Amino acid sequence: MLSLDMVAAERDKCESPVGYCTHCDLGAKSFCSGLTTEQFRRFMTFLGQTSIECNATIFREGDPAQHLYEITVGAVKLYKLLSDGRRQIIAFLFPGDFFGLSLNGTYAYTAEAMLPVMVCRFPKRKLDALFEEIPVLEKKLLGATAQELAAAHDQMLLLGRKTAREKVASFLVMLWDRLCGAGERHQLITLPMSRSDIADFLGLTIETVSRTLTGFRREGLIALPDVNHLLIRQHEALQRIAEGA
Amino acid sequence: MLSLDMVAAERDKCESPVGYCTHCDLGAKSFCSGLTTEQFRRFMTFLGQTSIECNATIFREGDPAQHLYEITVGAVKLYKLLSDGRRQIIAFLFPGDFFGLSLNGTYAYTAEAMLPVMVCRFPKRKLDALFEEIPVLEKKLLGATAQELAAAHDQMLLLGRKTAREKVASFLVMLWDRLCGAGERHQLITLPMSRSDIADFLGLTIETVSRTLTGFRREGLIALPDVNHLLIRQHEALQRIAEGA
DNA sequence: CGTATTATTGACCACTCTCAAAAAACGTGG
């Protein structure tokens, strides 16, 4: 049994903390950032790194929940299904995001790779031990979960109360916020998701998504060089539409 | 009738760990259950207990987030607004539920009492110290947050992909699950929320909620003795409707 | 290339919303 004092003592012996994991380029956002050399060595013994091919299912709703995942490369979608096949995409996830948290021992949603994906995978049965050794990780996970909860709340407002036009504008702005650096205004976004994915994320049909996007294109708010590429031309205007103003 | 004093007396007879806080009747669900006598004593120094009158606003979206709350008595609604007044209710909360977690130092939603409410209130700036003293609390908060996240995911499926009929049926089943003991099949539910609240929770209008409820009443699935009381007559049938079968 | 899949566009329709009025419930003060 390892006491907090011992952990603290161990940490004090170490020199400056390792910057962050050298196996991915998440930087400070990563789960393993800010650990001491010794903590990092222990951390690596808990972790499994896995690559997942594009379109592969990582796990299904109802599967026994054995791992917690953090994406290092690629993009993942999470979704829930109704018995007749209607689908709701819960989240689009990118490097730095967690998924796989569960309540009753089974996953509550399906996770699917939208691109070739690299993940860090933590066995759930070892999580308590890991948190005991490196308590800061538990705080990080709580923070990440709180962030996902806030995103879910935003999406509930979108799904319940926004028009199709506002939904699509919100989606575009969200993509821009997540995938574009702050500086560059006119930056080409590569969409990892299909129109069908966008529709199932926004609670619309593919036809409505398509019509709304061409609408925005005709108004000069965006450009669509090809189906998988998107250029935000008037971010401010889209933001105003997204917020219902 | 069982007085609080009697409950407290019964509990004081017990050795450590203290079963649970004597100030509320949450039992094992409570944040403070399963603590040792000493831990419980320390716990109480962190906590403020507050009563809130019905319909009072506890905090507003954008307010500086100073406290984390746990409900001990009553019911609370959380909601977000669009600039033109459109409202989405994020959650209906009952005894044992937490709220007030925030990311950037401000609350991301408004919290309003639907009944006279009692809460335990934890200052955020003391939370780290509390977790250091009683690490199990951090795990409990993580668990509660994960549970809220799962509920949010279910609600996203409802908002994005269910019909009005399925939404209202889901809502009724959810109420039954949360507010009724498992044994009693025909149990009268007292609704703490208005039709307008239900509509803003389900992404519908009050008219559609009203029409759907009268529909269920005519079909014999429920009874509505008066506006604030509800009797589930055919739970199974409602469950089937809720799941889109 | 030829085939299969995905995306766009069009015409039509239905579910739910909007607007409006009546009915019921609530609150307040006499």
Place this chain on the structure above:
DNA sequence: CCACGTTTTTTGAGAGTGGTCAATAATACG
């Protein structure tokens, strides 16, 4: 306790946003 005004809920009629169905166009992939 009842009369009154206010608010909430129910019910109705009509309209509109987004869905359905269908055809065409573009793209991906062997």
